[in-house]
Structures are given as C-alpha cells and as structure tokens.
Amino acid sequence: MNTQPARIALLAFPAFWILLLHLGPMLAMLRISFLESFPPLPGSAEVATLANYTAFFANDVYIVPMLRTLVFSFSATLLLLVLTYPLAFFLAKGVRAERKLTYLMILFAPFWVGEIIRIFSITVTFGNRGAVNWVLLNLGILERPLRMLYGYFSLSTGIIHLSALYMLMPIYAAIEKIPDNLLEAGRDLGAGPVSRFFDIILPLSREGVATGCALVFLANVGTYSVPALLGGPGTSMFSETIGTFFHTAGSQWPVGSAFSVLLLTASLTIAALMMLVIQRRKGRAR
Amino acid sequence: MTDICVLRDITARYGDVTVIDRLNLAIPEGAFVTLLGPSGCGKSTTLRMIGGFETPAAGQVLLAGKDVTHVAPNHRDTNLVFQDYALFPHMTVAENIAFGLKRKGAPRDVIRQRVDELMQLVRLPDMAQRLPAMLSGGQRQRVALARALARDPALLLLDEPLGALDAKLREEMQHELKSLQRATGKAFVFVTHDQEEALTMSDVVVVMNKGRIEQQGAPVELYRDPQSRFVASFIGKSNFFEGRLQEASAGIGRVEVAGGTLSARLGSAPLKAGDAVVVAVRPEKVALATERPQGNAIEARLQSLSYKGAKSTALFADAFGRRIEMDFNPEERRIEAGDSSVWLGWQDADGIVLAA
Amino acid sequence: MTRSFAWVGSWLLQAYYMLFVAFLVLPIFVMILMSFKNSEFLGFPIKGLTLDWYGAALADPAILGAVATTAFVAAVSTLIALVVGTWAAVALERLQGLAKAVAFVILCIPLAAPGIISAISLRIFAFDIGLELGVPAIIMAHTVHAVPFVSLMVLARLSHLPKSQTEAAKDLGASPITAFCLITLPFLKPSLIGASLFGLLLSMDDFNRSFFLGGFEPTLPILVFERMSTGISPQINAIASIVLLVTLSMGFVGERTLRRIGARK
Ligand SMILES: Nc1ncnc2c1ncn2[C@@H]1O[C@H](COP(=O)(O)OP(=O)(O)O)[C@@H](O)[C@H]1O
Ligand SMILES: [Mg+2]
Numbered sequence: 001m002n003t004q005p006a007r008i009a010l011l012a013f014p015a016f017w018i019l020l021l022h023l024g025p026m027l028a029m030l031r032i033s034f035l036e037s038f039p040p041l042p043g044s045a046e047v048a049t050l051a052n053y054t055a056f057f058a059n060d061v062y063i064v065p066m067l068r069t070l071v072f073s074f075s076a077t078l079l080l081l082v083l084t085y086p087l088a089f090f091l092a093k094g095v096r097a098e099r100k101l102t103y104l105m106i107l108f109a110p111f112w113v114g115e116i117i118r119i120f121s122i123t124v125t126f127g128n129r130g131a132v133n134w135v136l137l138n139l140g141i142l143e144r145p146l147r148m149l150y151g152y153f154s155l156s157t158g159i160i161h162l163s164a165l166y167m168l169m170p171i172y173a174a175i176e177k178i179p180d181n182l183l184e185a186g187r188d189l190g191a192g193p194v195s196r197f198f199d200i201i202l203p204l205s206r207e208g209v210a211t212g213c214a215l216v217f218l219a220n221v222g223t224y225s226v227p228a229l230l231g232g233p234g235t236s237m238f239s240e241t242i243g244t245f246f247h248t249a250g251s252q253w254p255v256g257s258a259f260s261v262l263l264l265t266a267s268l269t270i271a272a273l274m275m276l277v278i279q280r281r282k283g284r285a286r
Numbered sequence: 287m288t289d290i291c292v293l294r295d296i297t298a299r300y301g302d303v304t305v306i307d308r309l310n311l312a313i314p315e316g317a318f319v320t321l322l323g324p325s326g327c328g329k330s331t332t333l334r335m336i337g338g339f340e341t342p343a344a345g346q347v348l349l350a351g352k353d354v355t356h357v358a359p360n361h362r363d364t365n366l367v368f369q370d371y372a373l374f375p376h377m378t379v380a381e382n383i384a385f386g387l388k389r390k391g392a393p394r395d396v397i398r399q400r401v402d403e404l405m406q407l408v409r410l411p412d413m414a415q416r417l418p419a420m421l422s423g424g425q426r427q428r429v430a431l432a433r434a435l436a437r438d439p440a441l442l443l444l445d446e447p448l449g450a451l452d453a454k455l456r457e458e459m460q461h462e463l464k465s466l467q468r469a470t471g472k473a474f475v476f477v478t479h480d481q482e483e484a485l486t487m488s489d490v491v492v493v494m495n496k497g498r499i500e501q502q503g504a505p506v507e508l509y510r511d512p513q514s515r516f517v518a519s520f521i522g523k524s525n526f527f528e529g530r531l532q533e534a535s536a537g538i539g540r541v542e543v544a545g546g547t548l549s550a551r552l553g554s555a556p557l558k559a560g561d562a563v564v565v566a567v568r569p570e571k572v573a574l575a576t577e578r579p580q581g582n583a584i585e586a587r588l589q590s591l592s593y594k595g596a597k598s599t600a601l602f603a604d605a606f607g608r609r610i611e612m613d614f615n616p617e618e619r620r621i622e623a624g625d626s627s628v629w630l631g632w633q634d635a636d637g638i639v640l641a642a
Numbered sequence: 643m644t645r646s647f648a649w650v651g652s653w654l655l656q657a658y659y660m661l662f663v664a665f666l667v668l669p670i671f672v673m674i675l676m677s678f679k680n681s682e683f684l685g686f687p688i689k690g691l692t693l694d695w696y697g698a699a700l701a702d703p704a705i706l707g708a709v710a711t712t713a714f715v716a717a718v719s720t721l722i723a724l725v726v727g728t729w730a731a732v733a734l735e736r737l738q739g740l741a742k743a744v745a746f747v748i749l750c751i752p753l754a755a756p757g758i759i760s761a762i763s764l765r766i767f768a769f770d771i772g773l774e775l776g777v778p779a780i781i782m783a784h785t786v787h788a789v790p791f792v793s794l795m796v797l798a799r800l801s802h803l804p805k806s807q808t809e810a811a812k813d814l815g816a817s818p819i820t821a822f823c824l825i826t827l828p829f830l831k832p833s834l835i836g837a838s839l840f841g842l843l844l845s846m847d848d849f850n851r852s853f854f855l856g857g858f859e860p861t862l863p864i865l866v867f868e869r870m871s872t873g874i875s876p877q878i879n880a881i882a883s884i885v886l887l888v889t890l891s892m893g894f895v896g897e898r899t900l901r902r903i904g905a906r907k
Contacts, residue, residue, distance in 0.1 A: 006818060007736070014730035015745070021786045022751045025763035028770050039769075087662055090655040103659070105897065110666040112893040114847025116863040117882045120870060121669035124676055124879070129685025131672040161666060184339055185372035187359040189386035190437065199385070203376045215754075222756020225849045229870060239758040246762050246854060253766065260759045267756060 033257035052258035062241060062259070069238040070266060072152070073220035076159045077167075077213050077274075083160065084168040085209075089201065092175035093183075111165045118161050119229045126154060150232035158226040163219050167212040174208025175201060210278040214271040221267040238263055290315045290473045291336060291364075291441050296345035298331050298497075305331050306497045308345070313441065313475055314490070318467050320476045322484040323494035324520070329477040330369075332494070333443050336475065338362045350440055360389070365434035367444040371426050373418040379405075379429050380414040386437040404432040407466070424455050431463075435470065444476045448483065460486050481521050485509070493517050513553050515564055515640050524566040525610045527584075528642060531561045539639040541565050544606040548582050550637030562642040569599065571636035572612040574621065579631035586610055587627050602630060670886065677879035684876050695880035705881055708865040712846055715777060715861060719784035720841035724834065726785070727792025732826070734793070735800055753790040757850040760787065765854045776857025783851035788841040795840070799833040800826075832903045839896035843889060 032038050036047040056062045087107070095103050110118070125131050126148040133145040148154055178201060186196045227237035242263065245256025291313040298306035306328045313319050321329040334340045335347060338359035347355045354362055365386070373382050380401050387397045405414065408428040418426055427447060434442055444463075448456045464487050467474045478484055484491045485505040492502040493516075501508060501517045512518035515526065529543035539552045541563055550565045557563060573579070586602035589609070593616065600621050602610045610630055614621065676684065680692035699705050730749060737745055752760055764786065768779045803826065811821040827834075852861045860868065862885055869878050 010736065011733050014726065014733045017726055017789075018730065018745070018748045021767075021782075022748050022789075025760075025767035025786075026751065026755075028766045029759075029763040032766055083662070086655060086658055090659055094652075094655055101901075106663055107659075107666070109890065109893065110670060112843055112889050113670060113886050114843075114849070114863055114889065116847075116849050116866050116870075117673075117885055118669065120866060120878060120882055121673035123870075124684070125669040125672040127685065131668075131675075131686055134686035161669070164666070179372065181368050181370070181372040182374060184359070185366075185368060185374070186385075187339075188337060188364075188366045189433065190360045190389035191385070192360055192389075195389060200374065218754055218756050222758045222760070222850070224758045224761070224853070225867070229867070239756075242758055242762060243854075246765060256762060257766065260762055264756065264759050 029257045029260055032254050033261050035254045037251065038253045052255045053262070055255055056259060056262055062238075065236050065238045065241050066263065066266070068235070069221060069263070070270065072155065072235075072237070073217055073267075074270065076156055076163075076220050077217045079156065080160060080163060080167045080216055081209065081213060084164055084212075085171060088168050088171035088175055088205075088208075092172050093178075093180075093201075107168075108165065110161070115162050115223075115225055116229075119158055119225055122154065122157055122161065122230065123149060126157065149230065150235075152235060154230040155226060155235060158230045159220055159223070162223070162226065163216045166215040166219060170208040170211040170215070171205055172208070174205040178204045206278055210275040213274045213278065217271050217274065218267055221263065288315055289313060290350060291475075292346075292348040293332070293336070294346040294348065296332070296335060296342045296347070298328070298335060298340060299343045304343075304497065306335075306342075309497070309499060311492060311499065311502075313473050316471050316473055317489045318464065318474045318476065318487060319490045319492060320478060320484040320488040321492050321494055322478060322481060322520075323500075325479050327494045328497040329479075329494055330445055333366070333445055333475060333477050336441070337364050337366045337443050339366075363440040364443055365437055365439040365441075367430050367434045367442070367447045369445045369447065369449060371418075371430040371447075373426055373429055373433070375418055378415050378417055379410065379421070382418070382429055383432045383436050385433065390437065400436060401432075404436055407435070407469070408432045409462075423451050424459065427451065427459060431466070435472075439472070442472055442474050444474060446477050446479070448478070456483075463487065485521070491521075493520060495520075511553070512566065512638065513555055513640070515566070515642065518566040518638070518640060523569050523611060525569065525572065525608075527565040527567075527608065529563060529565065531557055531559055531563045531639065533559055534639075538634055539563070541639060544608075545585075545604070546583070548637065549634040550582075550639050551635055553638050553640045555641055557639065557641060563639050564642050565637045565639055567632055567637045569611040570597075570613040571632045572610065572630050573632060574600075574612065574614075574619075575629045575631060578629050581634060582631050582637065584608075584610060584630045585627050586630055587625065588621065588623060591621060591623060602628070673879055674883050674886070676876065677883040679876060679879075682876065684879075695877050696884070699877055699880040699884065702877070704865065705862075708860055708862045711777065711859045712861040712863075715780050715784060715852075716842045716845035719781045719788060719845050720838055722781075722785045723788035723792050723841050724838055727789045727837065728796050728830070728834065730789065731793040731796035731800055732822070734797065749793055750790050752786050753794075761850040761854040764851060768855060774857065775855055777859060779855040779857075780852050780861065783855050784845040784848060787848065787851060788844050791840055791844065792837040795833045795837045796830055799830055803829050832900055835896065835903070836900055839892065842892065846885075846889065 033052055034048050034050070036049045036051070040046050056066075091100065091103055091107075123130075127133070128145040128147065128149070130148075132148065133142065136142040137145065182200055182204075183196055186200050191199060222239060223237075224239045224243055227235065227240050228243075231237065231240075238259070242256050242259050245252040245259070289312040293309055293311040296306055296309045296311075297304060309332065311332075321332060323329055331340060335342050336349075338354070338357060338361075341356060345355075346353055349363060359366075374385065377385065383401045383404055384397050387400060392400070401414070405411070408431050410425060410428050410432070413421065413425065413429075418429065421429065430447070447463075448459050451459060460483060463474075463476075476484075476487065485508075488505060490502060491505055491508055493500040493508065495516050501513050503511075508517060508521050512521060512524075518524040519526070527541070527543045527548060529541040529548070532540045532542050532547065534540075534552055534557060537552055538549055539557065541548050541550065543565070548565050550567075578585075584604055586604040586608075589601045589603050592599050592601075596615050596617065597613050598616050600612045600614060602612065604610065612630065675688065677695055678691045678693070679688045680690040680694070734742060734745055734749065755763070761783070764783045765775075765779075768775065768782065773779050773782060807829075808821045808825050811825045812818065816824065846861075847863065848861075849863045849867065852864050853867065856864055862881070866878055866881060866885075869875065
C-alpha cells in the first residue's frame with residue numbers, strides 16, 4: 001500500500017480498536033480510582049480525591065492480603081521455574097525430533113481444560129474424602145485424613161496446574177533455539193555434561209526464563225478463582241479483596257479501582273525487576 | 287615421519303545407510319591434509335569420527351598411537367573448527383577462547399596470557415571484550431581458530447571453515463591458515479569441496495567419493511597423474527575420449543576411439559588390451575592447428591568462446607558429438623569465430639589412459 | 643552412531659516427565675471417575691457405577707441454557723476477534739520503530755494484565771459506555787481478551803511470508819486488497835485455524851471476565867463455580883466431564899487439521 005489514503009484506511013481501524021478497548025478500560029479504571037463517589041450523584045460534579053488510595057495503607061485487612069499475594073505469587077513463580085525447567089530442557093534437547101510433537105501434545109492436553117473445571121477436579125482429588133486421602137488411608141500410611149485443601153498446598157497445586165504451561169513454553173522455545181553445534185563445540189573444548197548445562201544451556205535460555213517468570217507472576221497475582229475456591233480464611237488474596245468491591249454496583253468501585261491500580265503497579269514493578277535481574281546483559285559494546 | 291592419527295578400516299552408518307566404507311587413512315605429523323570431495327561424500331562424517339562426535343560402526347581411530355575409538359570428544363586431544371564457527375553468542379571473544387582452557391582448570395593468569403598470545407596469533411587486536419555478534423565473518427573465523435588452538439591439540443580439524451566467506455576474504459584466509467599451520471607445526475585436517483582451495487593449501491589431498499578414498503597424494507601428483515576418471519574430472523578439468531585399449535607397451539597405450547586412435551600414457555591401474563578405457567586430456571594441453579598434426583588429432587568445429595582473461599576457453603565439438611575444451615591466452619593467440627573445421631592435437635605424454 | 647545428547651535423554655528426565663504428566667492428569671481422571679459414582683455422597687470409595695448424573699445434567703434446563711450461552715459467546719467473540727486480530731497484525735507489520743513498539747504494547751495489554759484487573763477494568767468500561775452486564779458485555783470482554791492472541795499467532799506466520807510474494811501479485815496487476823485475499827490470507831490459513839480454536843477455548847474456559855461481566859445467563863464455568871460455592875453435588879462431575887470431552891475433542895480435531903495442513907505444505 002503505497003498511497004497515503006489506503007495506508008490510513010488500513011491502520012485507522014485497529015488503532016481505534018486498541019486505543020478504545022485495550023487502553024480505554026485501564027484509563028477508565030484509573031479515572032474512577034480518583035473519584036470520591038461513583039457514579040456521581042445526580043446533579044453533583046465529580047470530585048477528585050486520593051482517599052481511595054490512602055484507605056489501603058490505613059488498614060491491615062488490606063495490606064496483609066496484598067503482601068501475601070505478592071510473596072505467594074513470587075514463591076509460586078520460582079517453584080514453577082524449578083519444576084518446569086527440567087521438563088523444558090528434556091523436551092527441547094532430550095527427545096528425538098520425530099517424537100517431540102507427541103510428547104508436547106500429551107503435556108499440553110490438560111491445559112485445554114478450563115480453569116474452573118481443573119480447580120474443581122483438584123477439590124475432588126485432594127479433599128478429606130478425596131482420592132489421594134483414600135489411597136493413603138487404605139495403604140495405612142495415614143491414620144486420619146490429611147487436610148490438603150483450603151491452604152497453601154492446594155493453592156500451589158492449583159497454580160501449578162493452571163500456570164505451568166506459561167513457564168514451560170518460553171523456556172522450551174529458548175532452549176530449542178540453541179544450536180546443537182554449540183553443545184558439540186562445548187564438548188570439543190573439554191566441557192562435560194555439567195559444564196555444558198551451566199555454561200551454555202542455562203545462560204542462553206535466560207530470555208525464555210525471564211518471559212516465563214513475568215507471565216506466570218502476572219497470572220498468579222491476577223487469579224481470582226484459585227484463592228476463592230482453593231484457599232482458606234487464612235490465605236485470602238488481594239484479588240478477592242478487590243473482587244468484594246465489585247460484587248455490588250457502583251458505590252464501592254472507586255476504592256476497588258484504586259486497589260487494582262496499586263496491585264497492577266506493584267506486580268508490574270516486580271515483573272519488570274525479575275526480567276531485569278534475569279536478563280542482566282553484559283554491556284560489552286565498545 | 288610418524289603419523290599423528292590413523293584411521294583403520296573405519297565404517298560409518300546412519301541407520302541402514304553406510305556412508306563410510308572401510309576407510310583407511312594416515313595423517314602425518316605436522317602435515318596439512320585436506321579431505322576433498324563432492325558434498326555428501328562423507329568428509330564431515332570422517333572428520334567427526336576423528337573428533338569423537340560419531341563413533342564408527344567398525345574400525346579404529348588411533349591418535350598419537352593410542353586407540354581413541356570410544357573416547358568422548360571432551361577427553362580427546364583434537365579440536366574442531368566448526369563450519370559455522372559455533373561461537374558461544376553469550377561470551378566475549380576472550381571468554382570464547384578461554385573456554386577450553388578453563389575446562390582444563392588452568393590458572394587465571396596462565397589463561398589470560400594464553401588468550402593474549404592466541405589473539406596475537408590470529409591477528410585480532412583489541413577485540414577481547416566484543417561479543418561474536420559484533421564481529422565480521424572473517425573475524426569470527428579467527429576467533430573460532432584461536433578457540434580451537436587454545437588447548438594446544440595434537441590435531442586440528444576444520445570442517446569447511448571458509449565456506450561462509452566471500453571470495454576475496456576466502457583467498458586471504460587460505461594463505462593465513464597455511465601460515466598459521468606452518469607457525470604452529472600442528473597437523474591440520476581440512477575439509478572442503480572446493481578443489482582449488484585444496485590444491486592451494488595442502489601437503490596431502492585425499493580425494494573422497496561416495497564414502498571411499500579415490501586417491502591421495504600431493505596436489506601436483508593428483509593433477510598430473512589422476513588415477514581415475516573421477517579424480518581427473520574433479521581435480522581440474524579434463525576432456526575425455528571413450529574407447530577400447532588396443533595395446534599397451536612401454537608405458538604408452540594405444541586407444542581406439544570413434545574416428546581414429548589416440549596414444550597416451552598409461553595410468554597406474556593395471557589395464558589389458560580390450561578393456562574399456564578413457565583418454566583424459568587437460569584443456570591447457572590441447573593445441574590448435576589448421577592442418578592435421580602428427581600423432582593425436584581430432585577434427586572439430588568451434589562452438590563457443592568464453593573470455594576469462596589469461597586463461598580463456600574455447601569449446602569445440604567434433605563429428606561424433608564429443609565436446610572438447612581448450613584453454614588459451616588471448617594475449618598470445620587469437621581464435622577466430624568461424625564455421626570451418628580445425629584440428630586439435632596434443633603430445634602422447636599429455637594424455638592419460640584410465641579405466642572407463 | 644552415538645547421539646551427541648544421549649545423556650540428556652537419560653531415564654531420570656524421562657521419568658520426571660511422566661510423573662509430571664501424571665500429576666497434571668490425575669485430578670481430571672479422578673473427576674471423570676466420580677461422575678459415574680452411584681451415590682449422592684461425593685467422595686471415595688466408589689461402590690457402584692451409574693450414568694444417572696449425566697441424565698440429570700442433560701435434563702437440567704439451567705445447564706442446557708449455560709451450554710447455549712457459552713457456545714454463542716464463544717462463537718461470536720472468536721469471529722470478531724479473528725477479524726480484528728488479523729487486521730491489527732497486518733497493520734502492525736506496516737509500522738516501524740517506536741510506533742510499532744508502542745502499538746505492540748497496547749495490543750498486548752489484555753493478554754498481560756492480571757486476570758482480576760482485566761476483568762474489573764472491563765466491567766467499569768462496560769458501565770461507562772452503557773453496556774448492560776450479561777451476554778453482550780461478556781462478548782465484548784472475551785473479544786478484547788482474544789484479540790492479542792490472534793494477532794500474535796498471525797504475526798508469527800506473517801513474518802515468514804516473503805514480501806516478494808505480494809509484490810509479485812501486485813506486479814502482475816492485483817490491487818492491494820486482491821493481493822491480500824489471494825496471497826496473504828491463504829498463507830495465513832493454518833494460523834487462522836489455530837487462532838479460531840484458541841479463541842473458542844479461551845472463551846469457553848474463561849472465568850474472570852465471565853464472572854465480573856455476567857448477568858443472569860451464566861456461562862458454563864460460572865454455573866460450575868456457583869454450584870461449587872453452594873454445595874458440591876456429583877452432578878458437577880458430570881457437567882465438567884461433558885465440557886472436558888468437548889474441549890479435548892476440539893483440541894484434538896484442531897491439532898489434526900493443523901497437522902494435515904502442515905503435511906500438505
Ligand atoms: N545425522 C545424519 N543422519 C542421517 N544421514 C546423515 C547424517 N549426517 C550425514 N548423513 C548422510 O551421510 C552422508 C555423508 O554426509 P557428510 O559426511 O556430512 O558429507 P560431506 O561432509 O562430505 O558433505 C550424506 O549422504 C548425508 O546425507
Ligand atoms: Mg560436510
């Protein structure tokens with residue numbers, strides 16, 4: 001498309017769409033977070049205020065779930081990294097090319113199933129009268145059922161089941177891209193398997209680790225269903241706090257929006273920091 | 287001279303396909319040996335078996351007199367320069383070169399000194415802190431060389447290392463590689479499919495075809511005395527005249543070809559009267575005459591002329607459909623395009639009789 | 643011949659892979675098993691099997707309604723997202739430098755935003771533009787969520803289309819739109835199929851947006867969520883198993899189709 005009008009016609013619609021529907025909701029949320037009341041009372045003007053933000057710092061009931069959310073999401077991200085890295089490595093370099101697709105498909109299939117159904121299946125499996133307890137009781141390993149639901153164990157299990165793919169895929173893609181002849185060169189120069197892993201594979205998959213960690217962290221912070229259905233009273237997360245402000249219409253929205261802005265800011269900052277630390281590039285341009 | 291590396295009855299297979307068939311080869315110490323052959327003939331496979339990246343299905347690899355057939359590459363005293371260099375993209379030039387030394391557990395100052403020394407050797411001043419992505423093709427080539435030489439291997443292996451460079455740089459690197467080999471006194475095994483490159487650089491050229499060695503020897507020998515039709519066509523160019531050997535005596539064979547008989551030197555392979563043979567003649571040995579010359583003579587018409595400077599080529603065709611090439615220097619003689627037939631001839635000693 | 647990386651494929655990693663797959667599949671397997679249990683009581687042991695729960699589920703008007711809502715929302719939102727996402731991808735290809743980077747970031751907001759934040763911001767937005775909670779609002783939210791996924795999948799393939807192809811078409815007299823329809827679209831076909839499938843799954847499985855923008859006609863995940871919160875009944879196992887069957891078969895059919903197209907190339 002060389003002509004200017006044609007170019008504008010091509011670009012205008014998507015530009016309009018993403019500005020309105022991608023940026024718009026975020027801006028609407030930001031705007032409301034500074035309003036004293038919403039929707040404004042008929043006949044009165046909108047009043048700007050910071051009270052919605054200061055409300056957060058005034059109360060432990062808000063601060064604790066926020067901190068819990070960030071710490072738990074971060075720990076769960078690290079846990080997933082440790083759990084999936086060997087898998088990504090195995091799939092990328094340990095499976096013969098003609099079998100790779102099958103191995104990947106088998107691993108992916110569970111992720112086609114939606115989050116609510118998977119959470120439900122976890123409650124059925126790990127409940128006091130669930131399959132796992134039943135097996136352990138019958139094997140005589142346990143005397144009384146082990147309480148596995150509604151605590152950090154079930155929360156982590158839920159996160160692993162729902163987010164593993166977002167960690168696995170970027171890392172797999174990064175390791176897959178490492179040419180085999182770099183590993184051969186390593187061998188040729190005297191590197192054993194351990195050195196080949198730590199000196200070649202690990203540093204060259206950094207990019208993928210960074211992407212995976214950021215994606216998974218943001219997903220963990222934002223999940224509502226996992227804490228709502230798998231968490232307990234002692235493990236309430238900030239997404240639930242935010243949710244409570246939106247179960248009713250209108251009046252509470254400004255506080256909920258302000259809290260969302262805080263959560264978004266905090267989580268984006270942490271995600272960005274994680275990426276920076278992991279990607280730490282050597283600045284060697286001369 | 288002793289041999290630094292010996293391949294004894296080496297066989298290599300991928301699945302059911304035999305790509306190297308009972309190959310024997312000796313690499314003399316300090317020699318520049320080139321494996322030359324068309325793509326897919328098994329050069330890389332042979333090189334990779336010396337380096338330890340492939341284990342032969344049968345046979346032995348001896349390195350400095352010891353059997354290393356089943357020794358892993360990281361425990362083998364050889365190093366390989368990869369075709370696309372395989373430089374570690376996340377390491378600087380200095381770190382790349384130091385990689386092999388670190389694996390040996392050399393002390394830091396020794397490593398630093400050795401890296402400096404190697405960077406001097408391959409003429410890469412002031413690039414120590416650059417990443418490979420910031421280097422030109424020729425510079426990457428040098429880093430790959432330095433990295434492979436760092437561990438001071440008994441034998442350096444090079445798999446088409448110049449393939450990715452443009453023509454001019456390639457020629458420059460050929461000379462540099464050769465002098466580097468002289469300076470280090472190490473045996474190099476160099477793989478290429480470019481015969482000119484092989485002739486320029488090597489002490490010994492090993493011509494391979496379909497997983498076997500066709501012939502090996504010094505470049506001059508191979509050019510003068512090819513022992514098979516394959517070698518005669520792969521190294522330099524040859525005109526071939528197919529026929530039947532009439533008689534062989536005193537090293538000269540008389541060959542009956544379509545339209546007459548030709549005389550030429552006999553190759554080293556045993557031939558007897560009645561065998562199907564070819565006479566191979568280099569284009570630069572063919573002479574042009576207007577009258578029928580004494581001895582070997584073929585009547586032909588000019589087909590086309592191609593100007594290539596001092597070594598231009600004229601292409602003739604004769605009444606039997608054979609095409610004959612002749613090299614000539616346009617500064618010394620003119621060949622007129624025309625339709626009249628001419629005579630082509632050559633000395634008996636300039637042709638060679640080979641098995642068809 | 644030795645494989646150069648035989649050490650990587652050691653049995654240890656192989657075993658770990660199988661363990662992990664088992665861990666992922668175990669709950670789903672248990673759930674399906676439970677859906678056949680012939681007792682009100684949701685727990686082990688299983689003494690007998692029955693298909694009653696499936697019968698009950700398929701006779702429940704609320705469930706049938708949810709299935710219809712879910713299918714409608716998924717189909718409409720995927721269709722819109724397909725057009726918009728492809729358009730956005732093609733447009734993005736034309737941009738350069740800073741404009742491209744900024745456009746890309748904005749395009750990816752719905753993908754990267756944490757679920758709860760994406761959901762409530764869309765709810766506020768829906769209120770601002772006067773969209774009632776319920777099916778239309780869910781469709782909007784699902785469409786917005788799917789667009790960046792479609793764009794990314796199209797972009798991935800678009801970058802492999804040699805520019806010379808459309809240029810050749812134009813050189814031979816095709817208008818830009820003809821060139822797009824005859825050259826670019828057919829080339830994009832596999833990624834468009836993949837994207838439609840992904841969009842459908844994304845919508846059918848979505849919880850966050852459907853939950854915060856839903857009205858009185860719940861989608862299936864919301865229905866399951868509500869029934870879970872009000873007391874677990876074995877019927878949920880049956881609903882969930884049906885949904886699972888549908889999702890998995892969609893996944894496999896799509897995978898097959900994609901592979902067949904790949905094989906033809
Ligand atoms: N990993 C492999 N698997 C199967 N066949 C191979 C493999 N590597 C090489 N080959 C085959 O072995 C033959 C020799 O290959 P190679 O040694 O690379 O040849 P060259 O280096 O002379 O071009 C070729 O026919 C090639 O197709
Ligand atoms: Mg090769």
